[in-house]
Amino acid sequence: MHGRFGKVRAKGGGAFDCYLVAPETETAVAAIVLACAIHGVDADMIAIADELAGYGFIVAVPDLFWRSIAGPLSRSDPRAAQRAQPRLEQIKVGEEDMIDTLRHLGTIPEFNGQAAVMGFCYGGPYAILGPKRLGYAAGICCHGSQMLDYLDELVGVRQQVCLIWGDKDDRAPIEVLEAYRDVAMRMENVDVHILPDVRHGYMMRGSPCFDRAAYDFSMRRAREILKGLASPGRWQPAK
Numbered sequence: 001m002h003g004r005f006g007k008v009r010a011k012g013g014g015a016f017d018c019y020l021v022a023p024e025t026e027t028a029v030a031a032i033v034l035a036c037a038i039h040g041v042d043a044d045m046i047a048i049a050d051e052l053a054g055y056g057f058i059v060a061v062p063d064l065f066w067r068s069i070a071g072p073l074s075r076s077d078p079r080a081a082q083r084a085q086p087r088l089e090q091i092k093v094g095e096e097d098m099i100d101t102l103r104h105l106g107t108i109p110e111f112n113g114q115a116a117v118m119g120f121c122y123g124g125p126y127a128i129l130g131p132k133r134l135g136y137a138a139g140i141c142c143h144g145s146q147m148l149d150y151l152d153e154l155v156g157v158r159q160q161v162c163l164i165w166g167d168k169d170d171r172a173p174i175e176v177l178e179a180y181r182d183v184a185m186r187m188e189n190v191d192v193h194i195l196p197d198v199r200h201g202y203m204m205r206g207s208p209c210f211d212r213a214a215y216d217f218s219m220r221r222a223r224e225i226l227k228g229l230a231s232p233g234r235w236q237p238a239k
Contacts (some may be wrong), residue, residue, distance in 0.1 A: 003050055008062060008104045011096065016066035019046055020100060021053040028075050028112035030229035031058035031105050032222065033098065033136070034122025037082040037204070040065055041228035042072035045120075051219065057226050058111055062101045064094045064123065075206065084122050087146050091125050098126055098134050102163040114229035116140060120203055121171070125150045126165075138225050140164075142203045145171040150181055152175055154190060160225055161190045166198025166211070166219050193217070 003021030010016060019041050023029065032052055036045050041061045049059040063070055065083050073080040086092055098117065105111050116138040125143015129181065130136030132153050138160040141147070147163075160184035163180055164170045177194055184192040195202075195217065199209040203218060 003046065003059075005218065008097075008100055011103075016097060016100075017041070017063040017070065019049060019061040020059070021049050022028070022058045022108065022231060023053055023056050024054040025110055026054065026109055026228065030056070030059055030137075030226050030230055031060065031108075031111055032057065032060040032226060033101050033105070033117050033130075034131075035094075035098065035117055035119035035126040036061060036064055037067075037121035037123060038073075038079070038080045038206075039075060039200075040072040042206070044206050047205060048219075052222065052226075055226075058105065058108060060101050060105060062097050064090075064097055066097075073106065077171075088149060091122075091129075091146075094126070095129060095134055098130060098136075102135050104166060105143050112230070112232040116222070116225055116229060116233070118142065118202070119144055121145050123152075127163065128153045128157065128161060131157050131161060136197075136227050137149055138162075140218070140222050140225060143169055143171065143200050145200075147172065148176050148179060151183065154183055154187065157187075158189060160228065162221050162225060163190070163194070164193045164195065164214075164221065166195045166202055168213060169200040170231060171200045193221070196198075202234075 007015040038050040118140040119126040124141040127139030128142035141163040201207040201209040202214040
Protein backbone atom coordinates (compact mmCIF):
# COMPACT_ATOMS: atom_id res chain seq x y z
CA MET A 1 0.00 0.00 0.00
CA HIS A 2 1.65 3.19 -1.21
CA GLY A 3 -0.02 6.60 -1.33
CA ARG A 4 0.83 9.01 -4.10
CA PHE A 5 -0.14 12.39 -5.46
CA GLY A 6 -1.91 12.49 -8.78
CA LYS A 7 -4.02 14.87 -10.80
CA VAL A 8 -7.80 15.00 -10.79
CA ARG A 9 -9.36 16.65 -13.79
CA ALA A 10 -11.75 19.47 -12.87
CA LYS A 11 -15.01 19.46 -14.78
CA GLY A 12 -14.78 23.24 -15.18
CA GLY A 13 -11.27 23.04 -16.61
CA GLY A 14 -7.80 22.45 -15.24
CA ALA A 15 -6.66 19.81 -12.79
CA PHE A 16 -5.74 19.68 -9.11
CA ASP A 17 -3.46 17.59 -6.92
CA CYS A 18 -5.00 14.81 -4.89
CA TYR A 19 -3.30 12.39 -2.51
CA LEU A 20 -4.68 8.91 -3.11
CA VAL A 21 -3.98 5.74 -1.18
CA ALA A 22 -5.73 2.42 -1.60
CA PRO A 23 -5.36 -0.95 0.14
CA GLU A 24 -4.43 -4.09 -1.73
CA THR A 25 -7.75 -5.86 -2.07
CA GLU A 26 -9.48 -8.36 -4.31
CA THR A 27 -12.92 -7.10 -3.35
CA ALA A 28 -14.57 -3.73 -3.86
CA VAL A 29 -14.37 -1.43 -0.83
CA ALA A 30 -15.80 1.88 0.31
CA ALA A 31 -13.86 5.13 0.04
CA ILE A 32 -13.47 8.26 2.10
CA VAL A 33 -12.52 11.73 0.90
CA LEU A 34 -10.77 13.98 3.43
CA ALA A 35 -11.66 17.67 3.22
CA CYS A 36 -8.61 19.46 4.57
CA ALA A 37 -8.11 22.31 7.01
CA ILE A 38 -6.69 25.66 5.82
CA HIS A 39 -3.17 24.22 5.97
CA GLY A 40 -3.97 21.98 3.01
CA VAL A 41 -2.82 18.45 2.26
CA ASP A 42 0.02 18.44 4.76
CA ALA A 43 1.75 15.71 6.76
CA ASP A 44 -1.13 15.55 9.24
CA MET A 45 -3.70 14.90 6.52
CA ILE A 46 -1.50 12.32 4.81
CA ALA A 47 -1.00 10.48 8.11
CA ILE A 48 -4.76 10.29 8.64
CA ALA A 49 -5.25 9.08 5.06
CA ASP A 50 -2.62 6.37 5.41
CA GLU A 51 -4.12 5.13 8.66
CA LEU A 52 -7.63 4.89 7.21
CA ALA A 53 -6.29 3.07 4.16
CA GLY A 54 -4.60 0.65 6.53
CA TYR A 55 -8.06 -0.34 7.74
CA GLY A 56 -9.01 -1.36 4.22
CA PHE A 57 -10.56 1.74 2.63
CA ILE A 58 -9.68 3.87 -0.39
CA VAL A 59 -8.74 7.39 0.71
CA ALA A 60 -8.46 10.58 -1.33
CA VAL A 61 -7.32 14.01 -0.12
CA PRO A 62 -7.88 16.77 -2.72
CA ASP A 63 -6.11 20.13 -2.65
CA LEU A 64 -9.09 22.44 -2.12
CA PHE A 65 -6.93 25.56 -2.55
CA TRP A 66 -5.49 24.87 -5.99
CA ARG A 67 -7.19 27.89 -7.54
CA SER A 68 -5.35 30.35 -5.30
CA ILE A 69 -2.27 29.19 -3.35
CA ALA A 70 -1.84 25.50 -4.00
CA GLY A 71 -0.14 23.00 -1.73
CA PRO A 72 0.36 22.65 2.01
CA LEU A 73 1.24 25.68 4.14
CA SER A 74 2.78 25.75 7.60
CA ARG A 75 0.85 26.79 10.67
CA SER A 76 2.92 29.97 10.86
CA ASP A 77 2.19 31.00 7.28
CA PRO A 78 -0.44 33.80 7.21
CA ARG A 79 -1.38 32.84 3.66
CA ALA A 80 -3.16 29.75 5.00
CA ALA A 81 -5.90 31.83 6.60
CA GLN A 82 -5.96 34.31 3.73
CA ARG A 83 -6.59 31.72 1.04
CA ALA A 84 -9.62 30.41 2.94
CA GLN A 85 -11.44 33.75 2.64
CA PRO A 86 -14.13 34.71 1.93
CA ARG A 87 -15.03 31.48 3.70
CA LEU A 88 -18.54 30.78 2.44
CA GLU A 89 -17.62 31.57 -1.16
CA GLN A 90 -14.51 29.40 -1.03
CA ILE A 91 -16.39 26.44 0.41
CA LYS A 92 -19.03 26.81 -2.29
CA VAL A 93 -16.39 26.73 -5.03
CA GLY A 94 -14.83 23.68 -3.39
CA GLU A 95 -18.05 21.73 -3.79
CA GLU A 96 -17.07 21.15 -7.42
CA ASP A 97 -13.70 19.76 -6.30
CA MET A 98 -15.43 17.32 -3.97
CA ILE A 99 -17.69 16.18 -6.82
CA ASP A 100 -14.73 15.82 -9.18
CA THR A 101 -12.82 13.80 -6.58
CA LEU A 102 -15.77 11.46 -6.15
CA ARG A 103 -16.05 11.15 -9.92
CA HIS A 104 -12.36 10.22 -10.04
CA LEU A 105 -12.91 7.50 -7.43
CA GLY A 106 -15.50 6.07 -9.79
CA THR A 107 -12.66 5.18 -12.19
CA ILE A 108 -10.97 2.93 -9.61
CA PRO A 109 -11.98 -0.74 -10.06
CA GLU A 110 -11.73 -1.46 -6.33
CA PHE A 111 -14.23 1.28 -5.43
CA ASN A 112 -17.61 -0.15 -4.42
CA GLY A 113 -19.51 3.05 -5.25
CA GLN A 114 -20.01 4.20 -1.65
CA ALA A 115 -17.94 7.08 -0.26
CA ALA A 116 -18.00 9.14 2.91
CA VAL A 117 -16.51 12.61 3.37
CA MET A 118 -14.53 13.49 6.48
CA GLY A 119 -14.02 17.20 7.00
CA PHE A 120 -11.58 18.95 9.33
CA CYS A 121 -11.82 22.60 10.50
CA TYR A 122 -12.29 24.53 7.23
CA GLY A 123 -13.41 21.31 5.52
CA GLY A 124 -15.99 20.52 8.20
CA PRO A 125 -19.04 21.80 6.26
CA TYR A 126 -18.46 19.21 3.54
CA ALA A 127 -19.53 16.54 6.04
CA ILE A 128 -23.02 17.98 5.60
CA LEU A 129 -22.81 19.27 2.03
CA GLY A 130 -21.40 15.95 0.78
CA PRO A 131 -24.45 13.86 1.71
CA LYS A 132 -26.77 16.80 1.04
CA ARG A 133 -26.02 17.32 -2.64
CA LEU A 134 -22.54 16.16 -3.73
CA GLY A 135 -23.19 12.44 -4.01
CA TYR A 136 -21.61 11.18 -0.78
CA ALA A 137 -23.12 8.37 1.29
CA ALA A 138 -22.12 9.72 4.73
CA GLY A 139 -20.31 12.57 6.44
CA ILE A 140 -17.97 12.94 9.42
CA CYS A 141 -16.94 16.33 10.79
CA CYS A 142 -13.99 16.79 13.16
CA HIS A 143 -13.62 20.19 14.88
CA GLY A 144 -15.44 21.90 12.03
CA SER A 145 -15.56 25.69 11.86
CA GLN A 146 -18.15 28.07 10.41
CA MET A 147 -20.67 25.32 11.08
CA LEU A 148 -23.59 27.48 12.22
CA ASP A 149 -23.91 28.66 8.62
CA TYR A 150 -24.57 25.08 7.52
CA LEU A 151 -27.05 23.96 10.15
CA ASP A 152 -30.05 24.36 7.83
CA GLU A 153 -28.35 22.24 5.18
CA LEU A 154 -29.15 19.20 7.34
CA VAL A 155 -32.81 19.55 6.44
CA GLY A 156 -33.71 16.66 4.17
CA VAL A 157 -30.42 14.77 4.68
CA ARG A 158 -31.09 11.08 5.28
CA GLN A 159 -27.55 9.74 5.23
CA GLN A 160 -25.44 9.24 8.36
CA VAL A 161 -23.78 12.44 9.59
CA CYS A 162 -21.45 12.47 12.59
CA LEU A 163 -20.12 15.71 14.10
CA ILE A 164 -17.40 15.81 16.75
CA TRP A 165 -16.08 18.77 18.72
CA GLY A 166 -14.20 19.36 21.94
CA ASP A 167 -15.90 21.45 24.60
CA LYS A 168 -12.87 23.75 24.64
CA ASP A 169 -13.01 24.43 20.89
CA ASP A 170 -12.77 28.20 20.37
CA ARG A 171 -14.17 27.82 16.83
CA ALA A 172 -17.33 26.16 18.11
CA PRO A 173 -18.89 28.34 20.82
CA ILE A 174 -21.69 27.09 23.01
CA GLU A 175 -24.45 28.29 20.66
CA VAL A 176 -23.01 26.08 17.90
CA LEU A 177 -22.82 23.02 20.12
CA GLU A 178 -26.32 23.54 21.48
CA ALA A 179 -27.77 24.05 18.01
CA TYR A 180 -26.29 20.80 16.73
CA ARG A 181 -27.21 18.91 19.87
CA ASP A 182 -30.80 19.99 19.29
CA VAL A 183 -30.73 18.75 15.70
CA ALA A 184 -29.27 15.41 16.78
CA MET A 185 -32.19 14.94 19.18
CA ARG A 186 -34.62 15.36 16.27
CA MET A 187 -32.75 13.49 13.53
CA GLU A 188 -31.86 9.83 14.07
CA ASN A 189 -29.24 9.90 11.31
CA VAL A 190 -27.27 12.72 12.98
CA ASP A 191 -25.05 12.09 15.98
CA VAL A 192 -23.09 14.78 17.81
CA HIS A 193 -20.23 14.13 20.22
CA ILE A 194 -18.81 16.83 22.51
CA LEU A 195 -15.54 15.64 24.04
CA PRO A 196 -14.44 17.05 27.41
CA ASP A 197 -11.28 19.16 27.72
CA VAL A 198 -10.53 18.92 23.98
CA ARG A 199 -9.53 21.96 21.91
CA HIS A 200 -9.74 22.97 18.27
CA GLY A 201 -7.48 21.04 15.94
CA TYR A 202 -7.32 17.91 18.08
CA MET A 203 -6.93 15.62 15.02
CA MET A 204 -3.70 17.19 13.82
CA ARG A 205 -0.50 15.63 15.14
CA GLY A 206 1.44 18.79 14.34
CA SER A 207 -0.88 20.96 16.41
CA PRO A 208 -0.29 21.77 20.10
CA CYS A 209 -3.97 20.89 20.56
CA PHE A 210 -3.55 17.30 19.33
CA ASP A 211 -5.42 14.92 21.62
CA ARG A 212 -4.72 11.22 21.21
CA ALA A 213 -7.90 9.98 22.91
CA ALA A 214 -10.11 12.31 20.86
CA TYR A 215 -8.24 11.35 17.69
CA ASP A 216 -8.72 7.64 18.36
CA PHE A 217 -12.41 8.14 19.09
CA SER A 218 -12.93 10.05 15.83
CA MET A 219 -11.08 7.47 13.77
CA ARG A 220 -13.11 4.71 15.35
CA ARG A 221 -16.36 6.48 14.44
CA ALA A 222 -15.11 6.96 10.88
CA ARG A 223 -14.31 3.25 10.60
CA GLU A 224 -17.72 2.30 11.96
CA ILE A 225 -19.47 4.49 9.43
CA LEU A 226 -17.30 3.20 6.58
CA LYS A 227 -18.04 -0.39 7.55
CA GLY A 228 -21.70 0.48 7.10
CA LEU A 229 -20.88 1.32 3.49
CA ALA A 230 -19.37 -2.09 2.76
CA SER A 231 -22.22 -3.14 0.49
CA PRO A 232 -21.74 -2.08 -3.13
CA GLY A 233 -23.73 0.98 -4.06
CA ARG A 234 -24.71 2.55 -7.30
CA TRP A 235 -22.60 5.67 -7.41
CA GLN A 236 -23.93 8.53 -9.47
CA PRO A 237 -22.18 11.89 -9.88
CA ALA A 238 -23.96 14.87 -8.38
CA LYS A 239 -25.80 17.02 -10.90
